[in-house]
Amino acid sequence: MxxxxxxxxxxxxxxxxxxxxxxxxxxxxxxxxxxxxxxxxxxxxxxxxxxxxxxxxxxxxxxxxxxxxxxxxxxxxxxxxxxxxxxxxxxxxxxxxxxxxxxxxxxxxxxxxxxxxxxxxxxxxTVNGTALLLFLFLCVWSGDIAALYVGKNFGRSKLAPQLSPNKTWAGALASVAASVLFGMGLVLGGDWLAAHGSNFTKLHTTEPWWQFLLLAILLNVAAQFGDLLESALKRGANVKDSGTLLPGHGGILDRIDALLVAAPVLWFVLVIREFFSPGSF
Structure with missing residues (x-):
């Protein structure tokens, strides 16, 4: 609780x-x-x-x-x-x-x-910045929650036992699925609001849905790598959690480890897209 x-x-x-x-x-x-x-x-x-x-x-x-x-x-x-x-x-x-x-x-x-x-x-x-940032957070949050609960209840094969013994392939796949589901829910929901004349336009994006589908997968993979990287730091220091600031969650670093890799990946995608095709994402 x-x-x-x-x-x-x-x-x-x-x-x-x-x-x-x-x-x-x-x-x-x-x-x-x-x-x-x-x-x-x-x-x-x-x-x-x-x-x-x-x-x-x-x-x-x-x-x-x-x-x-x-x-x-x-x-x-x-x-x-x-x-x-x-x-x-x-x-x-x-x-x-x-x-x-x-x-x-x-x-x-x-x-x-x-x-x-x-x-x-x-x-x-950036252009579409509110929607992009919420998309990033949703992909990270939903993936993390899915990996935790699916991996705990159904996981068998370990993903990276040396770095994080509790992470499983089942949890990893569930994490990708959750990021796609919730990320695309945000994108399609924003498009629906815009199409029905809603004044709540900050969730609307200007690019095709399939680009966000690929982006959700990419961000999720990056987020899972971020989780493993922090696990490597903690195991090297022989500690379970990075801190105790957040009740039930450990430290701040424990909560943002996935974001620390996913955010640069999103930024690099935006930079690369602007380089090859100037404009909003």
Whole structure:
């Protein structure tokens, strides 16, 4: 029950923010989530004997999001500057045999956590941004729920026992099916509302349904890889959950691990489509 109530509250907050939020609100909320997830990542890194300074963690996250909000074209400069600062700090204070691993851990934190979450406000700002972001969330959420319950009750063959012993092929296939079902439900529902003259047009998209069908499958596969990547970090650190902030769910990183890979995949699809055929998705 605790898990279900937490999920309902989080989903309601996210949907309200996507529909009624402002650009700065989306950016600030994404930055807060990134900061909390980065703090959990620090614990995993420290357990792996590669600690990342607290001041640098929070400062680099803030710098990254500020650069993305003000000058998106210069975010790589922010990453390079933050990494060089960390490199210098570690070279002056850490044992020399740990300088590389500790600096690499900090850089991974930015690439793995901060970068994907900076894409959330950027996706929201694109044409059809509200529908695309909800499509992304639905594919991730529904796939995760289906994988959990189908895998638990019907799963036999293990998907990746070394990384996550509880994940099964049955759960993985159910996850793909759920993402397609709910993702296409959103797309076709938005089209139906638009066709019947509804003023609720934020769910309407301008591209054919079959493209979203393929995208739902792609995002689901990316999300499942994201789940496995975080499992690798946790098993390496010998912990079950990344944190305890969310009742019944573990930590923030446990809840957004799938999104951290799915969001960049969606963004890359949008970029590639714009490159070859300028316009909205």
């Amino acid at each position: 605790k898990r279900i109530l937490t999920a309902i509250v989080l989903i309601a907050l996210v949907i309200a923010l996507v529909f009624f939020g402002k650009p700065w609100m989306i950016t600030v909320c994404s930055a807060v989530v990134a900061g909390l997830a980065a703090l959990e990542f620090r614990s995993l890194a420290a357990a792996g004997d590669s600690p990342v300074p607290l001041w640098w963690t929070l400062g680099s996250i803030a710098l990254f999001f500020l650069a993305t909000f003000l000058r998106p074209q210069d975010t790589i400069v922010a990453v390079a500057f933050a990494t060089l600062v960390l490199f210098t700090w570690n070279a002056l204070r850490s044992p020399l045999n740990r300088v590389l691993s500790e600096t690499a851990a900090g850089l991974l934190m930015l690439v793995y956590i901060a970068y994907p979450l900076t894409l959330i406000p950027q996706i929201w700002n």
